[in-house]
Amino acid sequence: MKKANYAPVYCALYPEIAELTREFGYALAIHGSLARDFDLICIPWVEKPALPTDVIKAITKKFAIKLVGENPEIKLHGREAWAISIAFGECFIDLSFMPTKLA
Secondary structure: OOOOOOOOHHHHHHHHHHHHHHHHOOOEOOOOOOOEEEEEEEOOOOOOEEEEEEHHHHHHHHOOOEEEEEEEEEEEOOOOOEEEOOOOOOOEEEEOOOOOOOO
């Protein structure tokens, strides 16, 4: 039997986080195994989505979670990756934002 993990916690959070990101113009997708952390990616879905920092502020205000660090890690293709700590243990969200198309 495999060791228990936080996947049930992550799954319970997804619907409300997805609704919140939609309000800011992003579609939200899950990627990864959910075994260690909750890998989420925000994909711009409207012409002018909100800034990632605005989405992060809304998420940390709504839930009992906090941002780890002040700046995102910039990944391949300009993707911004933010770490968000959930209030217990090694449970955290890795929230990425794909860049918007420049006009």
